């Protein structure tokens with residue numbers, strides 16, 4: 001349980017946030033905040049002061065409130081917090097003009113453009129490839145155990161590194177049109193970005209720079225030789241009237257990679273962890289899948305997003321004028337962070353919010369956000385999440401956690417929630 005010390009004035013100070021215990025299980029602290037300080041002023045580990053919005057109704061309102069800008073230029077930055085809310089340095093100009101950092105009318109124009117290329121049909125047509133990638137990764141896990149000969153034995157794997165991590169990066173590279181022979185470079189750059197978050201800056205900066213350089217070249221090549229991929233689709237859409245600058249195209253490819261990568265790693269990781277620690281729910285799902293019923297898989301993946309989703313806090317928002325959220329006045333230039341993980345456990349909105357119920361249907365969770373910045377990649381994330389979890393349960397039916405949940409380490413990043421490793425064991429006779 002979180003600490004609940006009292007402050008000097010009667011007002012309780014609240015639980016300690018952003019500690020190791022908090023990263024492991026933030027939900028008791030969020031319950032306290034929802035109850036006692038639903039719009040809570042705190043100092044983030046980076047030194048930036050921000051408001052945390054934890055109730056579902058307030059969160060939904062804030063996500064759709066256009067007085068809250070996504071543009072970090074609206075941050076009233078004190079000197080010590082300079083650059084802490086965005087990508088710092090010279091990359092700012094180059095990669096910052098992406099969807100999550102801009103407001104209408106630029107946002108409307110760019111979102112319309114990318115929506116023309118990133119269609120539900122493109123995602124649906126991609127399903128066989130996602131299945132192929134998923135099977136190939138499970139084959140590699142099984143091959144590693146020397147199981148090819150068919151002998152029964154115990155196998156082991158780290159589902160984050162061997163499965164959840166590579167799947168989304170290969171998938172998004174394929175979709176964007178990054179040639180297969182270059183995809184391992186992306187895997188390395190992305191690995192550097194995810195591993196060293198909040199850690200040493202140099203390696204991350206180098207990886208971002210290399211990725212950007214590569215994307216600019218790729219966009220140039222696709223202009224000369226368009227294909228059937230998403231980048232060519234983007235260029236085609238922009239050639240039909242609406243303008244997309246070279247910088248905007250690179251920033252768009254970058255945000256698709258960036259927004260579509262670690263989120264999906266964590267959907268698979270957090271989702272599988274929740275299934276492995278809720279055996280009755282997992283058995284129901286396995287049973288339904290064995291009977292060819294995919295209904296529970298569909299509601300189940302939504303429930304896993306609500307219960308322990310990949311995006312703990314929505315990305316930055318800044319007040320462009322004075323406004324009130326949940327009775328709290330917010331000053332101009334103040335950063336506002338909507339805590340999706342807290343809103344999605346709000347008992348005012350969800351019955352038995354701390355219970356994992358894969359068959360939950362009244363489930364308008366905020367895991368993909370809400371309003372004009374609602375996740376563009378939700379159909380792809382659903383496809384990957386459903387394919388990954390169903391295939392793991394089918395091909396490794398007796399999969400079990402090979403560690404004490406208390407010993408698992410969670411990444412302590414601000415926006416994302418996910419496991420560093422997920423050790424599992426299984427029988428290799430398939």
Ligand code: HEM
Pocket residue numbers: 063099100101111172255256257259260261263264267305309310311314315316366367368369370372373374375376377378380381382385
């Ligand atoms: C936006 C969650 C996967 C692309 C968002 C937002 C959330 C979110 C919460 C809104 C953030 C905010 O308002 O501050 C997720 C989750 C995913 C996932 C939980 C996986 C389970 C993907 C994938 C892609 C993607 C696979 C693309 C390949 C985007 C983009 C935006 C976005 C481009 C910005 C949209 C805009 O600003 O208009 N996502 N996402 N996401 N997501 Fe996702």
